[in-house]
Amino acid sequence: MEKETLFNQIVNDNHERLTRICAYYNSNETDRKDLYQEILINVWKSLESFRNDSSINTWIYRVAVNTALSFRGKSCKQMNLVVDATTQNISTLDDDLEAEQQRLKEQRLEKLQNELNTLSIIDKALVSLMLEGLSMKEISDIIGITEPNVKVKIHRIKSLLKTKLNKK
Amino acid sequence: MNDNNHNSSNNLSNLITDLKKKDNNYSNVCKRMKYVYWAISLLYLVIITREVFDKEPITDIISAVCFLGGMLSFAWLFNKYQNEYKSVDYSLPTLFMLKKALNRYQPFTLRTVWVIPGVLLVGAGLSLKSSSFGDVWITQLCFWGLMLVSTFVGWVVWYYKYKPLRDHTQALISEIESTAT
Numbered sequence: 378m379e380k381e382t383l384f385n386q387i388v389n390d391n392h393e394r395l396t397r398i399c400a401y402y403n404s405n406e407t408d409r410k411d412l413y414q415e416i417l418i419n420v421w422k423s424l425e426s427f428r429n430d431s432s433i434n435t436w437i438y439r440v441a442v443n444t445a446l447s448f449r450g451k452s453c454k455q456m457n458l459v460v461d462a463t464t465q466n467i468s469t470l471d472d473d474l475e476a477e478q479q480r481l482k483e484q485r486l487e488k489l490q491n492e493l494n495t496l497s498i499i500d501k502a503l504v505s506l507m508l509e510g511l512s513m514k515e516i517s518d519i520i521g522i523t524e525p526n527v528k529v530k531i532h533r534i535k536s537l538l539k540t541k542l543n544k545k
Numbered sequence: 546m547n548d549n550n551h552n553s554s555n556n557l558s559n560l561i562t563d564l565k566k567k568d569n570n571y572s573n574v575c576k577r578m579k580y581v582y583w584a585i586s587l588l589y590l591v592i593i594t595r596e597v598f599d600k601e602p603i604t605d606i607i608s609a610v611c612f613l614g615g616m617l618s619f620a621w622l623f624n625k626y627q628n629e630y631k632s633v634d635y636s637l638p639t640l641f642m643l644k645k646a647l648n649r650y651q652p653f654t655l656r657t658v659w660v661i662p663g664v665l666l667v668g669a670g671l672s673l674k675s676s677s678f679g680d681v682w683i684t685q686l687c688f689w690g691l692m693l694v695s696t697f698v699g700w701v702v703w704y705y706k707y708k709p710l711r712d713h714t715q716a717l718i719s720e721i722e723s724t725a726t
């Protein structure tokens with residue numbers, strides 16, 4: 378398939394997924410657009426390495442996460458993870474969330490949002506992949522560490538978040 | 546809805562044009578430098594052939610051969626850099642991509658060693674061209690002084706442009722690896 382056709386197909390098929398990832402990292406509309414643009418540039422650059430036999434999910438998330446990590450060098454440390462009640466798989470981060478009363482839900486989400494933004498950029502990347510509903514195996518393929526290490530890391534993040542949320 | 550789709554496909558088409566330009570820009574800089582060195586090499590080949598036929602002093606011929614070697618070495622280096630830049634791949638696992646980036650952002654790596662033969666050959670060529678012993682010293686002093694200044698300028702550019710990227714990449718690698726232990 379021609380490079381241009383393949384690029385169009387990948388971008389069209391993954392438009393929503395990429396928009397969601399950009400939203401995790403930026404609350405500002407302009408920054409989201411810039412990151413989206415940067416991801417598309419890197420999708421184009423990396424197309425040579427895409428083989429139809431490999432999972433497009435893993436491939437596109439790798440490009441997106443790697444771009445987010447290298448986006449604007451130093452300032453990516455200031456990126457904010459943006460979550461709200463509509464964020465898919467949000468309950469995977471906070472097991473107690475579904476049991477909470479509706480009126481406490483928003484309040485707790487706000488706290489969760491604040492705590493998420495105190496995480497390191499790597500932890501934020503892991504959380505964004507979790508929110509996308511990816512399996513531990515897929516996350517380990519994207520980040521390049523073993524599955525047990527991903528589990529340990531995510532367990533630590535969840536415990537940390539739980540402790541902080543319950544403390545307040 | 547149709548308008549949205551139309552705008553979106555126009556944007557995509559503009560982006561593809563930009564991407565193609567960007568791809569070409571980066572590789573063209575290295576490509577042009579490579580061609581410049583090949584052209585100079587060709588020129589030295591002609592000079593060497595003429596000097597051999599004109600039975601010029603052997604030192605002049607060896608000097609031209611040294612220059613030719615230096616130019617070919619630089620042409621080969623630019624070819625290497627061009628290929629290296631083209632192979633930047635964001636679809637690699639994050640840790641692996643970061644390690645490759647860290648290597649690219651280091652000021653002195655193993656690949657820097659490949660500059661040395663070219664520089665030495667040009668230095669030798671300049672010495673052989675000098676007419677007296679005193680001349681050799683002045684030529685060498687100027688040549689290595691220039692190399693030192695160039696290295697310092699290169700280091701300053703690296704310090705302000707690439708060191709922050711190198712440090713940031715190093716910090717991300719340490720963080721990923723620390724979680725993996």
